[in-house]
Amino acid sequence: MTRLLTLYLRSRQLPVALGVAAASVAVVALLGNAPERPLQTHIFAVLALGLGLGVLGNGLGGAADALERTAAIRWACWRTAHVVAVAVAVFVVAAASSDAATGVVLRATAGLVGLTALAATALGHQLAWTLPTAAAGAAAVVPPLTEPEILHLLTWPVQPPDSKVATVVAVVLVVGGLAVYATRGSRQTSTASAG
Template sequence: MRWLTLYARSRQIPVALASALVTTFAVWAITDPPNPAMAALSVVSAVGVLAIGLTGQDPHLDRTAAIRWFPRRVAHVVLIAAVASALLLAFTTDLAPAAFVLRAGAGLAGLAALAAAAFGGQHAWTLPLGWFAISFFIPRSDEVPVHVATWLFQAPDNTPAAWTAGVLGVVGTTTYALARPRR
C-alpha cells in the first residue's frame, strides 16, 4: 500500500482527481437541456486533467526503477477511463447514455496515453482535446469515414465509432505502456 500512496502523490493524482470532479460538475451544472456534446466535453476535460499524471516528476527515476512498469501503466490508463466516465455518470445519465460515456472514456484515455508517449505527460491532454475540437466542426453525414472521424459524437450503437474508440484505447494504452512517457 505504501508504494500506491507514493505513486499517487508523485503523479499528482489527488489534485487531478479534485480538478476532474470540479470540471465534471461545472459542465453538468451549465448544461440545459441535455446534450451528448456536453457529455463528451465533460469526459474530455476529466481525461485531460487526469492524464497529466501519466508522467512522474522524474522520468529518469521511472526508467531506472526495479519494478515492472507495464502493468502499472496499463492500470493507470484504464483507471483514467473509468474515473472520467464514472464522474459524469455519478452526476447524471441524462446528458448521454452510459454506453456513450464509457466509449468516450476508453477512446479518450487511449488518445491521452498516446499523447503522453509522444509528447510527455504534461501534454497528454492535447490529443483528446484536439480530436474533440476538430470533430466538433466536421459536418455530419452517413459516410463511414465521417463516423470514424466523429466517433466521439456518434450514437452509442454506432459500430464504426465503437471500433474507433476501441482501437484508440488499445493502441494508446499499449504504446504508452511499452514505449514509456517522453520527458
C-alpha cells in the same frame, strides 16, 4: 505496498488533479443536460470527458523520467492500472452527471483515454491533454455526419450509441493507446544541462 502507492500518487500529483478533474467533468456534463436535445447532451458529455482526461493526463508521467526507467518496478502493470483508474474515474463522474446515453459515455471514455495515453507516449505527459481535447473539440464543432466517411471518423465520440464505426474507432484507440503507453511510458522530456 501502501507506502509505494502513496508515493506514486503524490509524485503524479493525483490527489489534487483528481479533485479538479471530477469537479470539471461534473460541471460541464451538468451544463449540457437537455433532455429535448440529446445531441447537445452527448457533446457536453464528450467535452467534459476531454477536459477531465486533459487534467489527469499530466499524471501519466513523473518528474524524474530516469527514475521511472531504472527502478525495479513492473512499470507496465503500474501504467496499465493508472490508465484504467483514470478511465474509471472520469467515466463514473460523467455517467453520474450527464443525461447522455451510457453507451456513448463509455465509448467516448475508452477512445479518449486511449488518445490521452498515446499523447503521453508520443508527446510527453505535459502534452497528454492535446489529443483528447482536440478530439472532443472536433466532435463538438463538426456535426455527427456519416458522409463523407472522414466526418464519421472525426466525430466518432458523438455518433449514435449503435454506431459500429464509432465503436471500432474507440476500441482501436483504447487498445492501441494502452498497449503503447504500458510498454513505453511517457515520452522523456530532455532538458539541457547548464554548465
